[in-house]
Amino acid sequence: MAKKRALISVSDKTGVIEFAKELVNLGFEIISTGGTKKAIQEQGIPVLSVSDVTGFPEILEGRVKTLNPLIHGGLLAKHDDPAHQGQLEEHGIQPIQLVCVNLYPFQQTIEKPDVKVADAIENIDIGGPTMLRASAKNHQYITVVVDPADYQTVAEELKAEGQTKLETRVKLAAKVFRHTAAYDALIAQYMTDLAQEETPENLTVTYELKQSLRYGENPHQKAAFYKKPLGSAFSIANSKQLHGKELSYNNINDADAALQIVKEFSEPAAVAVKHMNPCGVGTGKTAYEAFEKAFAADPVSIFGGIIAFNREVDAATAGKLREIFLEIIIAPAFSEEALSILTGKKNLRLLTIPFDQAKKPEFKMTTIEGGLLVQEQDRYTLEDATITIPTKRQPTEAEWESLKLGWQVVKHVKSNAIVVARNGMTIGIGAGQMNRVGAAEIAFKQAGEKAVGAGLASDAFFPMDDTVEAAANAGITAIIQPGGSIRDEDSIKKADEYGIAMVFTGVRHFKH
Structure with a gap:
């Protein structure tokens, strides 16, 4: 009776020698190629080259090795x-009964900052995916292994039964198709970027499982956390957790919201987030001063919230943070003393993110039932804007600082959004309201007397002058908004009536 055959050709050689030995002990004849064949042979394991089987040499610098009927006939034939x-x-x-293949390191190649196009192209595997797909298609008869983590399961089943279970072969085949689909998706993305296609006819994306989650937004919803291969290092997906219990679905969403806001600032800043909206933002000369302002902005809502810093957390700041209940603290780093203080709280999650990494632009994807919306992230700043001041009064220097802070924050607040700011901190935030004056009234109520002399930022224009009227009654002295309403003149007149300085940016910041 002819020996069973196993074809082994791997880029990642983790565990493959031990696996090959197991297969030989189980009566398999090994077929291999190139570096894999050499590695197996050097361990004294008997192995045939693919060219021994096909009677045809490798050609075109190894581009053609396994693409031969003597290989693929053995992979695709129905055994019964x-x-x-x-x-x-x-x-x-x-016939070939087992295939163990993993692919050229395309992802690792294009991750290199100085990668040349020719090198990327040369690392697009052709024969490997073809063998994997053929074997996975024929899983009724063939065991196909793409992941070294599955070697042990396959070997144990072969020892016990002389064949793998059909259930196992189905799972392995499904893994193969996921693997080759992800591999091709990365190639498609690379080539699409190379061709400078902005809206290709098919959007191919792939994500890797980072973490299975206990549940989603609510306990009755299943959830998982996936990360993007080659995604931005400056992200929650690529953060390092130093302490605390496992992140939840809501933690991840809120942490991302906090990070996106704190990214806006070059000066020391602290951002407190609750339910995807900022509840307090502060800036200062140090992280300590910034946090004091963020806390003072809303000492009630910050309870159970998330704090993001763009500076290292020191011992003094950690001492203040320890006094309140927080879910997560995000920072570029924590001093040894700060870690000692904060790790005393068992469940408090501490995340570090490399703020010195380039802010790689990524598209934002939002799922809807049956579809996907894709857009550029909103990176528009005041430096990009064409500023006009239609009112009689210009903002003072202090008012400008308040307006700038409000404008940096308001684009991260759910629309309709109003942010009131003063002295390097937010003092009132109105989020997610169905009308703009309603959002303003929430912000004014929170700000109270501190609104007198403050600046107001609106994510979109005023459709009528009622928000300006409410702002004047609250004591606001400067407003920044996009402008562009057919009734802008009403708001300008109302601002002039109350001596309010108003700035038009020409751009809105809707966030739904």
């Missing part, structure tokens, strides 16, 4: 079909 078996016999093709 007499016609198929007859054709194998007619053409001298021997």
Whole structure:
């Protein structure tokens, strides 16, 4: 009786020598190529080269090795079909029962900052995916392994039964198709970027499982956290957790919201987030001063919230943070003393993110039932804006600082959004309201007397002058908004009536 055959050709050689030894002990004849064959042979394991089987040498610098009927006939034949078996016999093709293949390191190649296009192209595997897909298609008869983590399971089943279970082969085949789909998605993305296609006819994306989550937004919802290969290092997906319990679905969403806001600032800043909206933002000369302002902005809502810093957290700041209940603290780093203080709180999650990394632009994807919306992230700043001041009064220097802070924050607040700011901190935030004056009234109520002399930022224009009227009654002295309403003149007149300075940016910041 002819030996069973196993074809092994891997880029990642983790565990492959031990696996090959197991297969030989189980009566398999090993077929291999190139570096894999050499590695197996050096361990004294008997192995045939693919060219021994095909009678045809590798050509085109190894681009063509396994693309041969003597290989693929052995992979695709139905073992219980007499016609198929007859054709194998007619053409001298021997069936292959097991395939162990993983692919050229395309992702690792394009991750290199100085990668050349020619190197990327050369690392697009052709023969490997073809063998994997053929074997996975024929999983009724063939065991196909793409992941070293599955070697042990396969070996144990072969020892116990002489064959793997059909259930196992189905799972392995599904893993193969996921693997080759992800591999091709990365290639498609690379080539699409190379071709400078902005809206391709098909959007191919892939994500890797980072973490299975206990549940989603609510306990009755299943959830998982996936990360993007080659995604931005400056992200929650690529953060390092130093302490605390496992992140939840809501933690991840809120942490991302906090990070996106604190990214806006070059000066020391602290951002407190609750339910995807900022509840307090502060800036200062140090992280300590910034946090004091963020806390003072809303000492009630910050309870159970998330804090993000763009500076290292020191011992003094950690001492203040320890006094309140927080879910997560995000920072570029924590001093040894700060870590000692904060790790005393068992469940408090501490995340570090490399703020010195380039802010790689990524598209934002939002799922809807049956579809996907894709857009550029809103990175528009005041430096990009064409500023006009239609009112009689110009903002003072202090008012400008308040307006700038409000404008940096308001684009991260759910629309309709109003942010009131003064002295390097937010003092009132109105979020997610169905009308703009309603959002303003929430912000004014929170700000109270501190609104007198403060600046107001609006994410979109005023459709009428009622928000300006409310702002004047609250004591606001400067407003920044996009402008562009057919009734802008009403708001300008109302601002002039109350001596309010108003700035038009020409751009809105809707966030739904």
